[in-house]
Structure formats: structure tokens, C-alpha cells
Amino acid sequence: MFESLTDKLQAVFKRLGKRGVLREADVDEVLREIRLALLEADVHYKVVKDFIARVRERAVGAEITKSLTPAQQVVKIVREELVKTLGEPGRLELKGPAPYVIMLVGLQGSGKTTMAAKLARYLRHNGHFPMMVAADTYRPAAITQLEVLGRQLEIPVHSEGPSVPPPRICANGIQEARRRGCDVVILDTAGRLQINQEMMRELEEVKRTVKPVEVLLVADAMTGQEAVNVAAGFHQQVGLTGLILTKVDGDARGGAAISMRSVTGVPIKFLGTGEKTDALELFHPDRLASRILGMGDVLTLIERAEAAFDAEQAARLEQKLREATFDLEDFLEQLRQVRKMGPLTQILDMIPGLGRLAQSISPEVTDRQFKHVEAIILSMTPEERRNPRIINSSRKKRIARGSGTTVQEVNALLRQFRQMQDLMKQVGKGKKGLRGMLGMFG
Amino acid sequence: MLLAPLTVSAMVVGIAQSIKEGLTRTRNAIFSRIAGLLGASEVTAATWEELEELLIQADVGVETTLHLVERLRRRASAEAIIRADALQAALREELRALLPSPSPLNLGNRPLDVILVVGVNGSGKTTSIAKLAYFYRQQGRRVLLAAADTFRAAATDQLSIWAERAGVNVITGAPGGDPGAVIFDSLQAARARGMDMVIADTAGRLHTQYNLMAELRKVRRVAAQNVAGAPHETLLVLDATTGQNALSQARHFLEAVEVTGVILAKLDSTAKGGMVFAISRELGLPVRFVGTGEKIGDLAPFDPDAFIAGLFDET
Ligand SMILES: Nc1nc2c(ncn2[C@@H]2O[C@H](COP(=O)(O)OP(=O)(O)OP(=O)(O)O)[C@@H](O)[C@H]2O)c(=O)[nH]1
Ligand SMILES: [Mg+2]
Numbered sequence: 110m111f112e113s114l115t116d117k118l119q120a121v122f123k124r125l126g127k128r129g130v131l132r133e134a135d136v137d138e139v140l141r142e143i144r145l146a147l148l149e150a151d152v153h154y155k156v157v158k159d160f161i162a163r164v165r166e167r168a169v170g171a172e173i174t175k176s177l178t179p180a181q182q183v184v185k186i187v188r189e190e191l192v193k194t195l196g197e198p199g200r201l202e203l204k205g206p207a208p209y210v211i212m213l214v215g216l217q218g219s220g221k222t223t224m225a226a227k228l229a230r231y232l233r234h235n236g237h238f239p240m241m242v243a244a245d246t247y248r249p250a251a252i253t254q255l256e257v258l259g260r261q262l263e264i265p266v267h268s269e270g271p272s273v274p275p276p277r278i279c280a281n282g283i284q285e286a287r288r289r290g291c292d293v294v295i296l297d298t299a300g301r302l303q304i305n306q307e308m309m310r311e312l313e314e315v316k317r318t319v320k321p322v323e324v325l326l327v328a329d330a331m332t333g334q335e336a337v338n339v340a341a342g343f344h345q346q347v348g349l350t351g352l353i354l355t356k357v358d359g360d361a362r363g364g365a366a367i368s369m370r371s372v373t374g375v376p377i378k379f380l381g382t383g384e385k386t387d388a389l390e391l392f393h394p395d396r397l398a399s400r401i402l403g404m405g406d407v408l409t410l411i412e413r414a415e416a417a418f419d420a421e422q423a424a425r426l427e428q429k430l431r432e433a434t435f436d437l438e439d440f441l442e443q444l445r446q447v448r449k450m451g452p453l454t455q456i457l458d459m460i461p462g463l464g465r466l467a468q469s470i471s472p473e474v475t476d477r478q479f480k481h482v483e484a485i486i487l488s489m490t491p492e493e494r495r496n497p498r499i500i501n502s503s504r505k506k507r508i509a510r511g512s513g514t515t516v517q518e519v520n521a522l523l524r525q526f527r528q529m530q531d532l533m534k535q536v537g538k539g540k541k542g543l544r545g546m547l548g549m550f551g
Numbered sequence: 552m553l554l555a556p557l558t559v560s561a562m563v564v565g566i567a568q569s570i571k572e573g574l575t576r577t578r579n580a581i582f583s584r585i586a587g588l589l590g591a592s593e594v595t596a597a598t599w600e601e602l603e604e605l606l607i608q609a610d611v612g613v614e615t616t617l618h619l620v621e622r623l624r625r626r627a628s629a630e631a632i633i634r635a636d637a638l639q640a641a642l643r644e645e646l647r648a649l650l651p652s653p654s655p656l657n658l659g660n661r662p663l664d665v666i667l668v669v670g671v672n673g674s675g676k677t678t679s680i681a682k683l684a685y686f687y688r689q690q691g692r693r694v695l696l697a698a699a700d701t702f703r704a705a706a707t708d709q710l711s712i713w714a715e716r717a718g719v720n721v722i723t724g725a726p727g728g729d730p731g732a733v734i735f736d737s738l739q740a741a742r743a744r745g746m747d748m749v750i751a752d753t754a755g756r757l758h759t760q761y762n763l764m765a766e767l768r769k770v771r772r773v774a775a776q777n778v779a780g781a782p783h784e785t786l787l788v789l790d791a792t793t794g795q796n797a798l799s800q801a802r803h804f805l806e807a808v809e810v811t812g813v814i815l816a817k818l819d820s821t822a823k824g825g826m827v828f829a830i831s832r833e834l835g836l837p838v839r840f841v842g843t844g845e846k847i848g849d850l851a852p853f854d855p856d857a858f859i860a861g862l863f864d865e866t
Contacts, residue, residue, distance in 0.1 A: 145613055151794035154607045217817065217845070218673025218790060247845070249712035250705040257704035302820050329673070333610040333794025335822040356672060359757040361796040384672065384702075 136168045139183040143402070150364030150401045153337040156371045164190050188398060194367055195394040199351050199376025201232075203322055207292040208240075208283060210319045213353075214312055214343055215327040217300030220355035222251060224327050224381055225297040226258040227389040232293050233264065240291035242282035243268035244275040244315065245299035255297050262386060265289060275299070276314045283319055296321070303342025312347045323350045325378060328369060330357045336365035337372050344373040355381035358388065364401050437494040437526065441486045448479060484512035485522055497523055598635045599624075602642060609825035609862045610794050615832060619645050643859055649828045650855040653837035657783045657811070663741055664692075664748045665774050665781035668814075669767060669804055670788035672755030675816030677706065679788050679842055680752050681713030682850035683814075686840075687748055688719060695744070696721040697737035697751035699730040699770060710752050716847050720744075730754065730766065731773040738777045751782070758803030771808045785810045786839060791817045791824035801830045815853070816842035823862050 140161050147157045167190070168183050203209040211228065213221045222245070229239040241259055243266060245251035252268045259266035267282035279296050286294045298315065301308035316324065326340060326349050343349055352373070354366050357380045366377060377397075382388045429435040486494060488511030493500050500508070500523065502516075509516045599620065606616040622645050623638065632638050658664045666683070670676045677700070684694045696714050698721055700706035707723045714721040722740050724733035734751055741749045753770060756763035774781040787810045789797050804810045815824050818841045827838050838853040 148607055149613050149795060151610075151796075154604055216792060216820070218675060220673060248709070250708035253708045254703070254705035261704075304821060329790070329793070331671070331790075331793045331796040333792060333797075333822065333826070334608045335610075335792050335820065336794075338821050339792070356757065358759070359671070359796065360759050360799055361794070365794065 133169055136165060136183055139187075140165060140168075143187050146402055147364060147367075150362035151331075151333050151336070151368075152364035152401070153334050153368040153371075156337065156368050159371070160190065160194065160367075188395075188402075191367070191398040191401065192394045194370060195397055196370055196376050198392040198394065199378040201323060201378065202350070203237075203293065205322060208286045208294050209292065209323075210279075210283060210294045210296065210321040211323040211325065212296045212298065212312075212316065212319070212321040213325055213327050214298050214347060214349075215300060216302065216329075216339060217248075219300060219327045219329045220381055221245075221300065221327045222254050222258070222297050223384065223386070224353055224355060224379075224389075225255065225295045226262060226264075226386045227381060228379070229259075229264045229293075229295055230262055230386050231389050232295075233262075237293045238289075238291045239293040239295060240265045240267060240282070240286045240289065242266070242279055242294060242296045244278050244282075244296050246271040246273065246275055246278070247299040251297075251299065258386065265291065275311060276318045279315050279319050294319075303339050303346070309342075309346045316347055324348060325351045325353050326369070326373075326375075327353045327355060327381075328365060330354045330363045330365065330380075331359060331361040332365040334368075336368040340369035341372045344375070349373055349375045351375050351378040353377070353379045353381065354392075357390075358382045362401050363397060366397060367401065435530070437486050437489065437497055438491070440526065441483065441494070444479065444483060444486075481512070481514050481518055482522055485509075485514055485519055488512040497526060595635075598638060602638070605862070606825065609823035610797075611825035612795050612798070612829050615649075615825075615829045618832075619649075639863070643863075646828065646859050646862070647855060649832050650838070650858075651831075652855070653812070653839075656839060658748070661780070661783075662747060663738070663778055663781075664783050665738070665778050666748070666750045667753065667771060667774060667782035667785045667808070668751060668788060669753050669785065669808060669810065670755060671757050671790075671800055672703075674755065674788045674790040674793075675814075675842055676700075676755060676788045677710050677713065677752050678845065679786075679814050679816055679840070679850065680710070680750050681717050682842065682847055683750055683840070684714070684719045685717040685847045686850055687750075688717060692748045693746045694719045694748045694750060695737060695741045695746040697733055697749055698723040699733040699737075699751050700754040701726055701728045701730050701733065702754040706752070706754065713847070730770050734770055734773045735777060738774065738781075758800045758807075764803065764807040767808050784812060784839075786812050786814050787836070788814045788816050788842075789824075789827075789830075791815050792820055792822040793826065795826065797826040798829050798833065801834055801836055805834055805836065810836060812837050812839040814838075814840045814842065818861075819843045819849070824858070825862060827858075 143164070144157055144161050147160065148154065152160070164183075164187050168186050201211070213225055213228075215221050225241050229241055232239045241255055241264060243252040243255040245255075252271065256266050256268060265285075267278070267285050269278045269281065275298065282296070283294055286292075296315065296319070298312060299308070301312070303309065324347055326343050328336065328339065332339070340349075340352070352366070352369055352375060354363060354377060357363065370377060377392045377394075380390045380392055382390050429439055485508060488508045489497075489500070493504065493508075500519075505516050505519045509519050512519075602623070603616055603620060606619060607613070611619070619642065623641055626632065626641050626645075627638060630641075632641060658666070668676050668680050668683075680696060684696055688694050694717075696710060696719055698707045698710045700710070701724050704726075707726070711721050711723065722733060722737040724730070724736070730753065737749050737751065740746075751770070751774070753767060754763075756767065758764065771782060771785070785808055787801060787804050789800065793800070801810065801813070813827060813830065813836055815827060815838055818824055824841075830836050831838070838855075838858075840850055841853055841858070843849045843851060
């Protein structure tokens with residue numbers, strides 16, 4: 110079930126696991142898979158090449174640590190390099206005399222206007238008095254869009270007619286911010302292609318006029334190979350201080366982040382994770398690394414689980430799982446706790462390899478399924494729950510009737526439960542355990 | 552800590568899966584074959600690598616690139632291709648074969664045509680609709696726009712300004728209102744005013760947002776209930792700068808609202824839009840139009856040969 114890279118690497122590791130040394134051939138075999146995963150995640154071809162070369166150099170020369178198998182060691186290096194490439198999360202650098210000017214730039218449709226509102230809201234939350242400036246005079250109704258957002262958030266917006274040149278609007282906006290006592294000014298500029306010289310010159314002029322402390326490139330997480338040219342183009346012509354990745358709430362792997370980081374060297378500062386103005390997140394390199402590698406967002410999952418679960422109880426159940434004494438009663442208990450963690454589709458999204466599954470299933474279907482499973486287990490006698498093997502066809506009929514489900518559904522549950530027990534037995538025998546398997550990268 | 556929720560979740564899904572057939576695909580089998588392809592080659596190893604680089608950098612994607620390279624390798628040995636330029640010509644043919652000429656658009660055969668336009672946030676829907684309206688008006692069609700994006704701030708104002716530029720009328724609804732109601736009103740108005748084409752704008756939405764996709768299905772139903780066979784075309788607007796995620800977008804929108812074709816916007820950027828090969832190959836969706844700028848005339852019917860030539864352009 111855990112397809113994609115995790116699966117693939119597991120197979121490689123199994124073969125490699127038995128050997129004691131890290132040979133060049135072993136390294137290459139792992140790196141081949143990593144390379145393809147990165148390309149699939151939209152990391153730029155050349156960036157992948159350099160990256161793989163770096164990892165290879167480190168890996169082949171690496172000393173073998175006792176605690177790791179050779180293959181784990183390669184993966185550890187891959188992950189370290191990836192996290193290093195993604196860099197430390199950047200924070201807004203508001204220094205010098207106020208008002209601090211933050212300039213948002215980027216391609217058309219990357220999400221600048223929404224991001225302006227999100228940043229304004231975030232800054233206000235952190236004790237600032239932000240103002241937004243509508244400097245997109247090109248896209249029809251872009252000014253109105255920012256004004257509407259400003260009204261909704263009760264954050265002042267400076268705007269002028271669409272025939273006023275943007276550098277002037279920005280300069281006037283800053284004057285107004287001073288008058289009103291606002292300490293941060295966020296400029297929403299028009300989307301433009303980095304190859305449009307006239308439009309790029311306009312950005313330069315805005316920058317010269319307003320002397321921003323931050324020039325942030327707002328880029329769509331779904332961007333493909335062009336991310337490199339876009340980021341390089343904006344950086345060379347305007348000079349960036351940071352990157353923001355938007356639409357991260359989708360299912361894009363976000364490899365563009367690596368491309369843009371590598372070519373500009375400026376830090377990633379924020380992630381946009383939804384259409385609402387509070388959907389702004391700080392950037393965690395390790396999480397993004399997992400996502401790009403297709404490993405799921407294991408860290409977020411662990412955090413959520415920790416919030417929802419009683420640690421001792423969870424440890425006890427995990428022990429049971431490992432010893433394969435986990436019965437349907439325990440299962441029911443788990444089921445109820447999982448529900449506390451949030452919608453199942455969201456949880457699945459964070460699990461390596463299950464993201465795609467999550468998308469193919471509606472929240473309603475899983476919710477109904479949860480209820481069915483619960484009803485089925487509740488219709489069993491305590492003895493049946495502890496020992497599902499005794500459930501014969503007449504018992505199944507009774508359970509189905511009692512739970513308002515069908516015998517097929519009861520069968521499906523029992524079959525799945527058996528499969529899960531089998532899987533657990535295998536995991537229990539292995540040294541690493543399922544957690545080790547999944548946590549391979551973390 | 553992690554183990555238990557994982558297994559439980561996985562199991563519940565497993566059951567849901569056995570009941571409802573979902574989509575799981577494994578590409579990995581093909582992944583490992585690339586290595587073999589790159590090693591030995593008929594031309595030179597470097598030629599193959601260049602080809603691969605060209606395709607990957609055009610966002611053609613790993614899987615389709617592998618498919619193409621494999622086919623080329625077979626052809627190279629079968630047809631004894633030894634020159635790199637001959638290989639490139641063969642590649643063009645293979646690419647062309649992935650974009651079969653579609654049947655004409657399902658428009659113009661009835662009193663009222665309905666076109667529904669969908670896509671993720673910021674892909675270029677509203678602008679493309681304005682261009683489409685202008686395009687069809689030039690051909691003498693009587694076009695009415697439906698501003699069914701009631702969600703995004705000022706989306707209606709944006710479409711209204713475009714409508715004016717295109718010289719067509721637009722039916723709007725209240726901000727935050729029901730997009731289905733806007734469609735309904737637009738279809739009524741189109742009939743009353745003797746219009747013969749309605750093009751509906753919808754709010755951008757990520758294909759992973761289940762509720763918003765359900766809303767879109769409802770919009771589609773409203774069209775179907777009011778005009779026989781509507782929407783007659785459902786066009787997905789993709790941003791040419793999008794990478795591999797475009798396939799996921801196409802798959803989800805296709806499943807939700809039976810997309811019939813693609814508009815590839817922003818092809819004036821430096822991006823090549825190579826993901827349409829996978830979309831055509833795997834989903835059979837034809838590209839209908841390309842967007843080439845921000846002006847109202849910047850829309851052209853898709854020309855596969857020009858598009859393929861663009862892949863080989865140095866930019
Ligand atoms: N260069 C270029 N820009 C385009 C093209 N099509 C659209 N755009 C720009 O892309 C940005 C977003 O376009 P919209 O039409 O508003 O996109 P949308 O999909 O309606 O956006 P939402 O409704 O917010 O989801 C605007 O700035 C457009 O001017 C194109 O073909 N080329
Ligand atoms: Mg729109």
C-alpha cells in the first residue's frame with residue numbers, strides 16, 4: 110500500500126541490508142531512485158544532477174556508522190542534503206526605519222494578492238500595523254480585489270486609479286502609511302513574466318523608489334521546470350530577499366522550491382496553504398523534504414497524533430500490535446482516537462504513499478465507513494471481538510443485521526483485519542518495525 | 552505513536568477501497584528501466600541523455616519521457632537510425648502521435664451552446680473566457696457570460712470589465728451566492744435575449760478539495776437540467792508553467808465534471824507546457840486553445856505542430 114519512493118527504496122534496502130559496506134554500486138542504485146523521484150516532483154533537471162552528484166560524493170566517501178545499514182546511510186545523506194538545500198526557514202527581516210516595505214512579486218496567477226492579505230493579517234497578529242498598497246493596475250479588478258480583502262480584514266488599503274503609474278502609487282502609499290502611523294507596507298504588484306523587460310523595469314523602479322526591506326517572490330507550488338528561469342529572472346533583475354510558496358494545500362510535490370532555492374540562494378519564508386487569509390504557515394525544511402521525496406508529512410502526523418492520543422495508552426496498543434495480540438476491541442478504541450485527529454482524508458494525506466488514496470475517497474465515504482466499522486464491531490459479542498476467528502456465517506448474519514450493514518461489509522472488515530494482523534506479525538519479526546520503515550527518512 | 556493511527560486509517564481506507572474502486576497507480580516499475588535506457592545506445596549515450604533532458608525540461612514528465620525514449624530506441628534499431636538529427640525527427644513524429652487530431656468541438660449544432668470553464672486558482676480561467684467570448688463573437692456568435700465565481704474577491708468585477716472589452720454581456724450573482732443560481736439565471740437570460748452561446752466562469756479550486764469539486768458537479772447539473780446536453784464543452788484551463796501536477800488536476804477535474812478539453816494558458820511564458828502529452832496519452836483529453844498573452848486577442852486554436860516545434864526552441 111505504501112507505494113512510490115518508500116516502497117521502491119524498501120526493496121533496494123532489503124537487498125543491500127545484508128552487506129556491511131557502502132559500495133559505489135549500492136549508492137548508485139539508491140540514487141537512481143532518488144533522481145527519478147526528484148524529477149517527478151518537478152525539481153529542475155540540472156538541479157537534480159548537481160544534487161545527486163553532491164550526495165554521491167559524500168556517500169561514497171562516507172564512513173560507515175555502526176547504527177545504520179549502508180542503505181540507510183545513503184538515505185540519511187540524501188535527506189540531509191535536501192534539507193540543507195532547502196535551507197533554514199527565513200523570517201521577515203523588518204529592520205531600519207519604519208515603515209518597513211515588503212514587496213511581493215511573481216508570475217501571473219501565483220497568488221500575490223491573497224498572500225498580501227495573509228501577510229498583513231499575520232503581521233497585525235504579531236503586533237504590527239500593516240497597510241496594503243494596490244499596485245497592480247493591469248489585471249482588471251485587481252485593485253478592487255485587494256480593497257475587498259482589506260475591508261474584510263479591516264486593514265487599510267492604499268489605491269489609486271488604474272492609470273496612475275505603479276511606482277507613484279507605491280510612493281504615495283508609503284506617505285499615507287506614515288500619516289496613518291502604519292509601520293509595515295505590503296505592495297501587491299502585478300503578475301508579470303520575467304522575460305517582459307518593460308514590466309521588469311517597472312519593478313526595478315518601484316524598488317528604487319520605495320527601498321523595500323523585503324522583496325519576496327510568490328511562486329505556485331505546482332510550478333514545473335520553469336521555476337528555475339522564473340526565480341533566476343526575478344532575482345537578477347529585481348534582487349529577491351525571500352521566497353513564498355503558495356497553493357501548498359494541493360497535491361503538488363513542490364520540487365520547484367528546491368529549484369528556486371538553488372538558483373537564488375534566498376530563504377523560503379512562508380507557505381500558503383489555503384484560500385482563506387489565515388492559511389499561512391511557516392516553512393519547515395524537513396517536512397518539505399519528505400513531501401518532495403514522496404514520503405508524506407510524517408512529522409505533522411506525529412504531532413497530531415501526539416495531541417490526540419494518550420501516550421501510555423498508545424504505547425500499550427503499539428506493543429499489542431507488535432505482538433499481534435491486537436484485537437477488534439483495541440481496534441475500536443484506536444478508531445475512536447483516530448477520529449479525534451481530524452478528517453481521515455487529511456490524516457491519510459500525511460501518510461507516505463497514502464496521499465493519492467486519500468484523494469480518491471470522499472470525506473463522506475470514509476466517514477460513513479468509520480460509522481459502519483464502528484457499528485459492526487459494536488454488534489459483536491466481547492468474545493467475538495477478542496477472537497474474530499469464531500465468527501461463522503450465522504454470526505456474520507447476526508452482526509450484519511445488528512449493525513445495519515451487509516454480510517459483505519462484515520466480511521470486508523474481517524478480511525482487512527486479518528491482513529493487518531499478518532502484516533503486523535511480519536513487522537514484529539523484523540527489527541525495524543513499521544515505524545522504522547516509515548520513519549526511515551525522519 | 553504513529554503506528555496505530557496509521558494501521559487503523561489504512562485499514563478503514565482499505566475497506567472503503569474494496570467497496571469503491573479508487574485510483575492507484577504505480578509508475579515505479581517503469582522508473583527503474585530508465586537506467587538501462589541511458590546506458591547503452593545506438594546513437595551515442597550523450598544523444599539519449601540530451602533527448603531525455605529536452606523532454607524533462609519541457610515538463611513532459613518522467614513516465615511519458617520514458618515511454619518516448621523507449622519507442623525511439625526501438626525505432627532507432629529497427630530503422631537503423633544512426634544520426635542524431637534523424638533521431639530528433641523521429642521524436643517529433645512520436646510526439647505528434649501523442650496528440651491525435653480531435654473531433655471538432657461539440658458546438659454550433661443547437662440553439663444554445665453552453666461552455667463551462669474550470670481549473671485551479673489563478674490558472675487563467677477568467678482571462679481565457681474573455682478571449683473565448685471575443686473569439687466566438689468575431690465569428691458572429693451571440694455570446695453571454697455567466698459570472699459563476701461568486702467566491703473570490705472581485706471576481707465578478709474582473710469578468711465584467713473583460714465582458715465590456717469583448718463587447719458581450721455578463722450575468723452576475725451576489726458575492727458569496729450560489730454559483731448554480733448564476734448559471735440558471737444566465738441560461739434563462741440567454742434564451743430571453745436570443746443568445747446562442749453561454750460561457751460560464753467558475754471559481755478557481757484545487758482539485759483536491761472535495762467539497763469544492765462537489766459544488767462544481769452541482770453547477771454542471773444545473774446546466775444539464777436547463778439546456779439539453781449542457782454543458783456541451785467543459786474546458787479545463789491549465790497554466791503552462793505548471794509541472795507534473797497538471798496531470799493530477801486533469802484527472803480530478805475529468806472525474807468530477809467530465810472535462811472535454813484543455814485550454815493551455817500562459818504559453819507566452821518560457822514554459823513549454825509539455826505535460827499535455829501525458830494528459831492526452833493517459834486521459835485522452837485534447838488541447839483546444841492556447842493562451843498567448845494578456846490581451847483579448849491572445850488566444851489561438853491549438854496547433855500541435857507549432858506546439859511541438861516550440862519544444863525544440865531554445866529560450
Ligand atoms: N502572460 C499571460 N498571462 C495570462 C494568460 N492568461 C491569463 N493570464 C494572467 O494570469 C492571471 C490570472 O488570470 P485569471 O484569468 O484571473 O485566472 P483565474 O483562473 O480566473 O483565477 P482565479 O479566478 O483567481 O482562480 C492574470 O494576471 C491574467 O492576466 C496568458 O495566456 N498569458
Ligand atoms: Mg477567475
